[in-house]
Amino acid sequence: MPDYDFNSPRLFVADALTAGGTVSLDATQANYLLAVMRLADGANVLAFNGRDGEWRCHIARTAKKKADLVAEERLRPQTPAPTLAYLFAPLKHARLDYMVQKAVEMGAGILQPVMTQHVQASRVNVERMRANAIEAAEQCGILSIPECREPMKFDAALQAYLPRGPFIFCDEREDAESPIETLRRLEKGPLSLMIGPEGGFSTEERTRLHAETGVTAISLGPRILRADTAAVAALAVVQAAIGDWKCVS
Known part of the structure; x- marks a missing residue:
């Protein structure tokens, strides 16, 4: 920098x-x-x-x-807004605030809550999300405020984001192959990254994700991570492998 x-x-x-x-x-x-x-x-x-x-x-x-x-x-000068879409199952209050702030710091350009079967929070305050996004951008020198979108159901989110480009999801049951090597095989383009709730994706959701063309599952290693920790870990891995960290000289 x-x-x-x-x-x-x-x-x-x-x-x-x-x-x-x-x-x-x-x-x-x-x-x-x-x-x-x-x-x-x-x-x-x-x-x-x-x-x-x-x-x-x-x-x-x-x-x-x-x-x-x-x-x-x-x-x-103004730089282009990040194209990385971060899709997540909402958490409760303070932990959601933390996750939103960290996602902004890590370069998310779209924040998309997704209502999965095992989701913890049934409601999302989008204005509160935006306030946290603004605070993170102010503190970290970021020039664009990410789009804070209204929650979508799981199936609708797949329909909306799969056409954008590579779609990555963190699968706690995936074999622990290096996520870096897995991600480097993907084509370039706007990325979408999905992280599930504390209880993980349901069997039906995992089956659906694995069946879709253009979806890549990655492991975050041998440890079980809470959703807000997984967000930081996954975004760091994605940015290092195929994101804007590769552009830093």
């Missing part, structure tokens, strides 16, 4: 970012900068909106508890 400013606060904003342009801050953002971070008028802040790259801005205080940002200079 090139030199990066890890010291300045970083915010995702909705407004366009142009040299000299003013960016409106909502009450939560203004409170974070002025009351939590205790930043003064004129202090530097990094801002991004998923369209215009990352900009160095300064705080322009408008009232005791209100402020705008004024964009000064673009530091990084």
Whole structure:
């Protein structure tokens, strides 16, 4: 990674970012900068909106508890959003928050909850998912907020994502062949990665997955992993074998 400013606060904003342009801050953002971070008028802040790259801005205080940002200079151009789709059986609250944040850090571009037979949580708060995705992107220098999609049933998810390109699923019953070698044999293209619930995929779901053309099963080794741990492990393996880690020099 090139030199990066890890010291300045970083915010995702909705407004366009142009040299000299003013960016409106909502009450939560203004409170974070002025009351939590205790930043003064004129202090530097990094801002991004998923369209215009990352900009160095300064705080322009408008009232005791209100402020705008004024964009000064673009530091990084906008890069294409990641095409990796991460499909997962929802977990409960805190562990789902953690999993979403880590998936964003690991380069997921689409977050797709899938309602499997053994799923733990029957409801998903998509707005909460997006809030966690934004927080992770702000903290980790990411320029695009992943798409946080509404939950889909298992069969519908396969119909929607199989045509995109290579479809990978983590199978706890798969022989422990090196996942790196398995993944390197796949064709290039937008990737979809599916991880099941704590109880694993049902027999019917595993049979369906193995029967589909274009689906590749991988093992995550000899240990049993919880779903949020499996997410980090699987995304690391995929990115190292055929993802954007291969592009890093």
